[in-house]
Amino acid sequence: MGNIIQLAWLVPLFPLIGFLINGLGRRSLSKGAISFIGSGAILASFIVSIMIVLQVKSPGFTASQGVLKMFDFISVDKLIIPFAFQIDQLSSLFLLIITGVGFLIHVYSTSYMHDEESEHFGRYFAYLNLFVFSMLLLVMGGNFVIMFIGWEGVGLCSYLLIGFWFKNSDYNDAAKKAFVMNRIGDFGFLLAVFWIIAKVGSVDFSTVFAAAQSLSKTDITIITLLLFVGAAGKSAQIPLYTWLPDAMAGPTPVSALIHAATMVTAGIYMIARSNILYSLAPITQTVVAVTGLVTAVFAATIALQQNDIKKVLAYSTVSQLGYMFLGLGVGAYTGAVFHVMTHAFFKALLFLGAGSVIHAMHSEQDIRNMGGLKKQMPVTHITFLLGCLAIAGVPPFSGFFSKDEILAGAFSVNPVYYYIGVAGALMTAFYMFRLYAMTFTGTFRGTHEQEHHLHESPVAITFPLIVLAVLAAIAGFAGLPEVFVENGHALEHFLAPIFAESAKLKHANHLDHTTEITLMVSVTVLILITIIYAWIRFSRYRKTEADTKGLARVLENKWYVDEIYNAAIVRPLNAFSGLLNRVVEKVLIDGLVNGVGKSIQYGSRQLRLLQSGQVGSYILLMVLSILAFFALVFFTKK
């Protein structure tokens, strides 16, 4: 099939074309045409991506083949930044996830968004395609600058899509929140890029990573920390995570796209891509691991008490992203990328399943008003259950393998990480099955009208669910741990070239097999007990009017983090802006600008008096001026 890598630019091109056609023709195209173009563009990218992955997998592939220079993007003095793509094991794997899951979400959206007016339907698909395009640019970029273009692109698209229903001002606020939070992170990313340019003089991945060994310890720590700030913004880590739960304001497939295929995995991708930098900066690694771990547990506690089906899933995403950062922090890069992949499948599945439920319940999102849906919605029910099993980490579903790999990596670095991580995993199992049990088992608690309209969703919705459920169930076999099958970790072998340099630096600290199996079995038993407990407890759930008390109330209000941010940052900032507006703007700036105008007016009014019409005074002035001129010449001549 020739060298398909030379055609890699086709992958982002298709969504871009789709964006242009749907965006420009949204008033004239029919909904069918829009769906076809929107989904077709992603499908075309997906097919090219598959061919690229096959090519990358073939034995003849070397890293130098994968760099594709299109043209010089910036060329200033010695700094030349080409518009380059880099195709290798890591980026091709992400291409597959983004286009594959993205395609399913597009198909799903054709049905889910069908009630929108044609114009908004077109706008929606245009944004969706732009989103995928930006994400593809992000993972395909051959240097930090191209990556940054995609990085900003996904930030913009998330803003557009979260605020898709722009007539609701709450949704607009959520969109603005996402945008501002991301901007804070992007600032860190940008500073890191500048720092790299100053120290290395290039932003190409290959050049920077080759020069990493020669950088001073301080430089590399600062660069990695700044990059991590960017990653924390995009991938919703403490303290920049609050935008992600609010991002639920967008349509449900958008949540799936943000949480599974695009956007939040960008931070993980960036750190996995710069793994060599992080391996050389142990301080940053500790920061990443601790932040990830704290986020994982913190978000999990919040998810325990949420009653909005999408909010539970949102906090679970934050929590799972925390695990990925934990993996990156302890040097288990393969584990983190593996978890990105499995998470993409089961989180997309769960969100799309939740969308299916919300669709059937006529926009009801409160799980206290659901229950017993498994009879009416068998496909959604089974696929959702598979997703829950996968995220909870029940073997042999995918989440088990990826989470286990991260936790095993954490154990080998510091057992404390491991125990806290397991506590988070148990909470994950608990809140997911609380969600499942309250939604699908027990008795229906909604209104009669809702009950009457309950129905299974159409094929365009169930088809992606089934595909994702299969993937969520079996994707774990791509990375079987060594204990079970010798050389069973296909993904690790595939990604080995990317992490080769880091692997050299890492101390071989493998767990012996008995410890590993003991840990695995005990965790699995604990998880199963948690699941059964949650299932039994919440399938008998009855609606109560009583308010929650104590810790539960704190959790329900998300530890009051939003309120704290409001009081500590937003309000002082507003007050400061008010001060600037009243004092600096009104008095200083206006005073300066208006003062210049006023003084000129005043001066000219005074000067006008000189034109008196008296010939004598004119002549006097003339003589005086000439004398002054002579004096000037006389005194300055020397």
Next chain:
Amino acid sequence: MPIQYYIFLALALFCIGVAGVLARRNVIIIFMCIELMLNAANLLLVAFSKMHHAAWMAKPAGIASPGADGQLFVFFIMAVAAAEVSVGLAIIVMMYRNTHSVDVNFLNRLKN
């Protein structure tokens, strides 16, 4: 005679002219004062020209003469001054016919 005498005389004439222009209101007097300033300049031209010529005469033969440009200029200025006087007097006559006065402070119609 030393050149300083001529310079002081010319300076005195010129200052009288300036003072007259500034102080007097009668147009004809102002006009005469302008002529005074012109002639102060003429006097200097003639004096310097004569001085350079005398200096040349004292030098050994063979050096180019400075010529008599200064004196020629004076004739030129006199011709121009005569033309100016005729135009100026004509204006003053017209002014007197219109305003029955030769006071410059009357000529402030262009104000504003």
